[in-house]
Amino acid sequence: MVRLEAVSKRFPKGGGVQEVDLAVEEGEVFALLGASGSGKTTLLNLVAGLLLPDAGHVYLAGRRVTHLPPERRGVGYVFQDQSLWPHMTALEHLLLVMPRPDRRRAMALLERLGMGEHAHKRPHELSGGQRQRVALARALAREPKVILMDEPYSALDPVLREELRREVRTLLKDLGITALHVTHDPEEAMLLADRVGVVHGGRMLQVGTPQELYERPNSLEAFLAFGRGNVFLLDGEVLAFRQEWVRPGGSLKGLVRERRILRGEVLCRVDLPFGEAWVRLDAWPGEEASLEISPLLRLPRRPEGEEGAVGE
């Protein structure tokens, strides 16, 4: 449904994306995961037509749209800052973008998103969560085949974020809409996406299901994109494992140095033969622990300065 073919875009002040290939299937929710400045939003804007690539091609529903203006690409877009029109009510937002304005359908969509009673309010009269729902309703109003979402929940509080994430996933699946969802939050990517693409330094490092990426990252950057972990440099080789991949009872010996409780989990700082690591383990300082680490990843890349425990 969405296909990028060796797409590159450079900006005069640096940044951009380089030779990105991507294929998102029809009805799939695809997350682009990466840190700030990695090029995720640039990819979204290239698909939307807000940017034109320096090289490569963009396809939507099998049609090459690389140089089509945004209004002829038929996508919906939920912007990070919502970008609502301050002079229009929620209902007017929907009516304006519908090819054939249909008041009843617009109201039905707003009601489905819990915004029925706020249909005649302008953005400044709505809360952050309500504005996000209007932005989503606007993106869906023209019945797009593809919806683009740029960190849509980043400005919301955790409870609302969780609630909206679930609602949106259900809605997208019900409507069978293909979604390209940008996020820097690995948890969000895992909860929402059928597949995830890890973007780093303007390149697509790895594409796979959340589980594949979590368990079998192909690079240190892809490993770190999914959050907490321990990384070690050993004779030019990079060893990496996540805190939760450590279990008691193995042959690996370590001395517990520190014990902390974070988000309801007991974590210990342990001296291991190859260095110091934070692991999920219920032990006390001074105790010697027998541990098993599985899987223990051997990764091909070693960025400068990456040594010892990373993350928590």
Next chain:
Amino acid sequence: MDRHLAQLALGALLALPLLHLLARGTPLLPGTLRDLDVVGASLVLAGAGTLLALGMGLGLAVAAVWGRVGGFWESLLLLGYLVPPFVTGMGVLFSFQAFGIAIQGVPGILLAWTLHYTPLAYLLLKPQVRLALGLLTAARVHGVTGARGLGVVLPPLLPALAVAGGGLYLALLGNFGVPAVLGTPAGVYVLPTLAYTRLMSPFATDPLGQAAALGIWLTLLALPAVLLARPGILEARETPLPPGGGPYRLVYGLYALLALALILLGLLREALQNPYTGAFQPAFAQALALPLVQAGLRNSLLLALLTVGLLLALALALRPFPQVLRRIRSLLDLYYLLPGTLLGLGLILLLAPTPLYGTPWILLLAYLLNFAALALRALEGGPRVEGAVAVGRVHGLPPWRSWWRLGYPLLWPSAFAGAFLILPLAFSEITLSALLYAPGSETVGVAVLSALNGGLYREGAALGLVLMGISALGLLGRPRW
């Protein structure tokens, strides 16, 4: 390349009046060496007026920030800037006359300029003063006091002072109305009034050439301020200020009231009281019955409305192409920054051989060129507009519909503010009108000047009050300034 050529051609076309003026005036430049005293007077007066207005504006900005002044009092102060400068001059003249003081000459000019341009200096300086005082507060919290505090305050303030000073100097150098009302009757000339006098003189051998040569002096005095690169203004987040002080508010309020009273009371007394009998006898009816005034009001209203309408239409048409808009505006900035006398003389030289000369259309052209930069600037802002239009296009709206339904509605407040800023300025315009009017196309500014020159002081004062009232319309656009 084509785009650069087009830009160059447009620039040359727009600069044509100025180029004509330079070509006509240069051969006669040696003959103006006898006018070097006026060149010096223009420089010194504009410099001194700039320092006075800058000092007062800075003081008021500090008082406003420390005293948390806003709303009503700020509007009262800004009203002083919206009143046409020559009306300020008349107000000062009549107010002092009431006490038997003849204020004409250098003191009168400087006082009227200070009263008129201090609000402008205040407007230009206040944002940076707010920033500087916030930084000073933060420094004080960390024990920085006394002279060391200057190290915190000056870096954000100096560039703003330079920018405001440059703008004020250009405005004062080109001001015609105040020296015409307060200088010429006392034999004190500056370059704009001398050029006007030469142009109107029945004894001058080549009035146009001599006026053009004086225009070159004016250009030479103005150019350094125009060419001066705009210094970078430091930007920082505003830091909190300590609780506001009542005395600052009091000083601010007193100045705003006094400045307005100095302009208003003299005009009121002159317009409302019969000087011979002392009886209450308003002169409005007599003033409005004068055929010249009626023609002036009609012409000024038409010219102002046409100017605003055409310029806003141009600005709105160019708005979807922000780069083109910015380029054209930067070319037209020249006519807003440079003294109006230069544009007026340039247009006479350029259009005298054409049928346009001596008609109201030459005035309209002059107004359009003079106020274009203001209109384009009013619509240049609105950073969210492009974003809103782009969002509309992403959701399927064609570009023209996206602008019509999303971009333009968001720009209406800016257009409204621009209209209410330009309308009173154009209505009360005097520099260009005095140079370019022909019998039948007199403006209200010309009518007031004629009334004063003809000894109809009461009628002139009454018209001044009418213009003050109309100028107050500009306050309607204030939230967007």
